[in-house]
Amino acid sequence: xxxxxxxxxxxxxxxxxxxxxxxxxxxxxxxxxxxxxxxxxxxxxxxxxxxxxxxxxxxxxxxxxxxxxxxxxxxxxxxxxxxxxxxxxxxxxxxxxxxxxxxxxxxxxxxxxxxxxxxxxxxxxxxxxxxxxxxxxxxxxxxxxxxxxxxxxxxxxxxxxxxxxxxxxxxxxxxxxxxxxxxxxxxxxxxxxxxxxxxxxxxxxxxxxxxxxxxxxxxxxx
Amino acid sequence: xxxxxxxxxxxxxxxxxxxxxxxxxxxxxxxxxxxxxxxxxxxxxxxxxxxxxxxxxxxxxxxxxxxxxxxxxxxxxxxxxxxxxxxxxxxxxxxxxxxxxxxxxxxxxxxxxxxxxxxxxxxxxxxxxxxxxxxxxxxxxxxxxxxxxx
Amino acid sequence: xxxxxxxxxxxxxxxxxxxxxxxxxxxxxxxxxxxxxxxxxxxxxxxxxxxxxxxxxxxxxxxxxxxxxxxxxxxxxxxxxxxxxxxxxxxxxxxxxxxxxxxxxxxxxxxxxxxxxxxxxxxxxxxxxxxxxxxxxxxxxxxxxxxxxxxxxxxxxxxxxxxxxxxxxxxxxxxxxxxxxxxxxxxxxxxxxxxxxxxxxxxxxxxxxxxxxxxxxxxxxxxxxxxxxxxxxxxxxxxxxxxxxxxxxxxxxxxxxxxxxxxxxxxxxxxxxxxxxxxxxxxxxxxxxxxxxxxxxxxxxxxxxxx
Numbered sequence: 001x002x003x004x005x006x007x008x009x010x011x012x013x014x015x016x017x018x019x020x021x022x023x024x025x026x027x028x029x030x031x032x033x034x035x036x037x038x039x040x041x042x043x044x045x046x047x048x049x050x051x052x053x054x055x056x057x058x059x060x061x062x063x064x065x066x067x068x069x070x071x072x073x074x075x076x077x078x079x080x081x082x083x084x085x086x087x088x089x090x091x092x093x094x095x096x097x098x099x100x101x102x103x104x105x106x107x108x109x110x111x112x113x114x115x116x117x118x119x120x121x122x123x124x125x126x127x128x129x130x131x132x133x134x135x136x137x138x139x140x141x142x143x144x145x146x147x148x149x150x151x152x153x154x155x156x157x158x159x160x161x162x163x164x165x166x167x168x169x170x171x172x173x174x175x176x177x178x179x180x181x182x183x184x185x186x187x188x189x190x191x192x193x194x195x196x197x198x199x200x201x202x203x204x205x206x207x208x209x210x211x212x213x214x215x216x217x218x219x220x221x222x
Numbered sequence: 223x224x225x226x227x228x229x230x231x232x233x234x235x236x237x238x239x240x241x242x243x244x245x246x247x248x249x250x251x252x253x254x255x256x257x258x259x260x261x262x263x264x265x266x267x268x269x270x271x272x273x274x275x276x277x278x279x280x281x282x283x284x285x286x287x288x289x290x291x292x293x294x295x296x297x298x299x300x301x302x303x304x305x306x307x308x309x310x311x312x313x314x315x316x317x318x319x320x321x322x323x324x325x326x327x328x329x330x331x332x333x334x335x336x337x338x339x340x341x342x343x344x345x346x347x348x349x350x351x352x353x354x355x356x357x358x359x360x361x362x363x364x365x366x367x368x369x370x371x372x
Numbered sequence: 373x374x375x376x377x378x379x380x381x382x383x384x385x386x387x388x389x390x391x392x393x394x395x396x397x398x399x400x401x402x403x404x405x406x407x408x409x410x411x412x413x414x415x416x417x418x419x420x421x422x423x424x425x426x427x428x429x430x431x432x433x434x435x436x437x438x439x440x441x442x443x444x445x446x447x448x449x450x451x452x453x454x455x456x457x458x459x460x461x462x463x464x465x466x467x468x469x470x471x472x473x474x475x476x477x478x479x480x481x482x483x484x485x486x487x488x489x490x491x492x493x494x495x496x497x498x499x500x501x502x503x504x505x506x507x508x509x510x511x512x513x514x515x516x517x518x519x520x521x522x523x524x525x526x527x528x529x530x531x532x533x534x535x536x537x538x539x540x541x542x543x544x545x546x547x548x549x550x551x552x553x554x555x556x557x558x559x560x561x562x563x564x565x566x567x568x569x570x571x572x573x574x575x576x577x578x579x580x581x582x583x584x585x586x587x588x589x590x591x592x593x594x595x596x597x598x599x600x601x602x603x604x605x606x607x608x609x610x611x612x613x614x615x616x617x618x619x620x621x622x623x624x625x626x627x628x629x630x631x632x633x634x635x636x637x638x639x640x641x642x643x644x645x646x647x648x649x650x651x652x653x654x655x656x657x658x659x660x661x662x663x664x665x666x667x668x669x670x671x672x673x674x675x676x677x678x679x
Binding site for chain 1: 486494498540553
């Protein structure tokens, strides 16, 4: 999922301070799963913002709504009936959702309530870790199903570097050396000779090197 | 503020804290009427949102009362509650209400005296801290000063 | 012979080669480079010039190498993949060779977290092994990494680093094999204190015949004090300093510790001379360049051969 974390409250207070009535929109997908921007977090943030602004003598009205997701324009349509009289919108979705709302309601300022972080998976309850950077040309098939681009601090495709110690990355004891993990996996699969294959320099055009990316499905696009 | 009577909300778990409150009552142990008890099946059921809303509606202090460590009827609901309370304390600091207005406490079902003691201590602590910073904006009225009598 | 590099000539002749290191200054102080160079004139076959070492910004290794070249030394130009993309790297390689620099070392580079700009992006457009491949392609095929023809190929003697002391140990020989397959002509190892472990690594290296496909220069660092010994043991990832060496440093009074450090250094070199496959030594005397001459002399490696 796309993971995110709520922005510091003082930043959000400054965004909404000038307004009388805002619409706070959550998202039922990724940000719900990582407890950053779902229905519950919308309730928590609305309450917190109200109480914070009350202390400086301001009463703000916050309309709360959570969409199924914010990255499909059809769902954003639901907000049309709620937008009347609203001065500004704050979205708790990832950057994709915030921008879709911004695109739809051109005449109102739209603010992000979370910092979108990374594409990751849950290691255990309450812990999410980066797994994928969307490089556009997945090499998991040759690295034992473990990604060195997302998980190596230096994104070495022919690692490990000389700083790998006891299975940990040189930058922190909390970070696994992914090349240790890949090597262990090769051993489990009996694929040690694969290690000797040199993975050639990456063509970053499939990643962000080619500019902002788009997928067009001719069979689906109207 | 003179004659400030704090409003305290106590989320009490059914198996321990609420039973202890009952026991305090049947033992005629007095504790301040400022404390409004909300019974929950387990302290772990108390959500961050419940706590924050309590403050939004005018509580000056909130506490979550659960079983003693290791004795939770639902295994570790009280541990989850404890971590959640810490999380909300930080949020309350961010908001400006102040994390010191929220506490996690533990007791067993038989500890009527402890229930009464904690209720009294927390009420006094909040009385000293003064009304919640948003008090004047809500215009909540202060409850009358009365003892709990049989 | 692949290049005109003095280092290649010394190694090819069967002599033990000696290289050392020079860290460029953290500012526009070309005289500091010349100063360090003076200590190494005639003492070593090539001088490594580090590239933003430990991710701290310094004068570029290209500039410092050019200064040393002007002084008549043989710079060994280090390049990390952390700070540049492949365009900049190829441009620098062409620039370096055009300034008379003919020997280089290809590295990944310490993570920015260690340095003075932890907020910077880590580029790593390519990794160190892909860099080795790229330089080899430029040199032997006269082609850019992107495929187009390059006018005037850089005849670089290509080096890489190896760390027998990092984990996982079983991979360290395989990693060297990869670097050699990619085109590394010579290797400089991380500084050796644990000679037993190094010998074990060399067994694996010899078993694959890698010592015959590339020249291996053993890394050596003299310790200045027992504090330095402890620091290297505990705080530097990928370094293996046996406790008995730390104790030995600590067993002599403070004023005698530098001398003890040099003695350990020379003894290590003597031991390593006997290890089959060791083609030379890379002496990293960080901020202690003035001692390199003494070390090289006591190790019986002076005078340097005439080529």
